[in-house]
Amino acid sequence: MKRITVLLGACAALLTLAGCSAQPVATAPSLDEIFATRRSIRAYDADKKISEAEIRELLTATQNAPSWANQQPSKYYVALGQEKFDAVLDLVGGNKPRVANASALVVCTFEKGKSGFFRGTPANDAGDFWGAYDNGLSNAYFILKAREMGFDTLIMGMREADGLRTLFAIPENEAVMAVIALGYRAEEPNMPVHRPLDEIVKFY
Numbered sequence: 001m002k003r004i005t006v007l008l009g010a011c012a013a014l015l016t017l018a019g020c021s022a023q024p025v026a027t028a029p030s031l032d033e034i035f036a037t038r039r040s041i042r043a044y045d046a047d048k049k050i051s052e053a054e055i056r057e058l059l060t061a062t063q064n065a066p067s068w069a070n071q072q073p074s075k076y077y078v079a080l081g082q083e084k085f086d087a088v089l090d091l092v093g094g095n096k097p098r099v100a101n102a103s104a105l106v107v108c109t110f111e112k113g114k115s116g117f118f119r120g121t122p123a124n125d126a127g128d129f130w131g132a133y134d135n136g137l138s139n140a141y142f143i144l145k146a147r148e149m150g151f152d153t154l155i156m157g158m159r160e161a162d163g164l165r166t167l168f169a170i171p172e173n174e175a176v177m178a179v180i181a182l183g184y185r186a187e188e189p190n191m192p193v194h195r196p197l198d199e200i201v202k203f204y
């Protein structure tokens with residue numbers, strides 16, 4: 001018995017020396033936890049900011065999103081500096097007070113004529129809708145990865161596309177889609193009501 005106690009003591013000492021302790025280790029949230037806590041956030045904490053390095057990590061993860069024939073048509077214009085941030089803020093209409101304290105405003109576009117096209121010809125009836133489809137998929141990765149990293153987001157469809165195009169010199173072959181606010185939540189959001197499953201799905 002005495003020998004076991006000495007052995008356990010030695011192991012504990014070794015673990016302490018190696019930097020291990022009995023402190024709980026922070027684990028990444030599960031996908032279900034991300035789904036449960038990811039919400040559209042309309043009030044951000046002005047005192048907590050996200051760095052360019054963190055946004056690069058987030059966008060690198062976002063690149064794992066699938067796209068038509070791996071065309072990767074989505075592009076991102078990140079307003080992180082104060083001047084550009086304020087300029088984008090003026091182009092999101094009634095969303096302005098909701099996202100004024102976010103860390104970054106990310107303008108999302110997709111290059112037209114890529115997804116859904118084969119040598120310049122639409123592959124089927126959906127045409128450039130496939131580019132918008134891919135952009136939405138990419139943005140879904142963005143907002144979920146952001147949540148995994150402890151960040152919060154608001155996708156904004158209410159935005160002035162022409163003003164954003166001028167501000168970032170976005171070429172005409174790109175369609176301006178959403179602006180995504182990225183930051184830290186300042187308040188807990190309500191859970192929206194979801195439609196009954198049988199209203200949106202039919203099994204055969």
Ligand SMILES: Cc1cc2nc3c(=O)[nH]c(=O)nc-3n(C[C@H](O)[C@H](O)[C@H](O)COP(=O)(O)O)c2cc1C
Pocket residue numbers: 038039040041042095098154155156157158159178189192
């Ligand atoms: C394409 C799109 C555009 C949206 N535009 C806005 C917007 O301009 N302003 C806003 O406050 N919320 C906007 N939202 C957020 C939705 O209102 C929100 O996703 C929905 O109410 C469900 O809530 P949840 O995201 O918290 O689950 C938008 C969401 C999407 C997907």
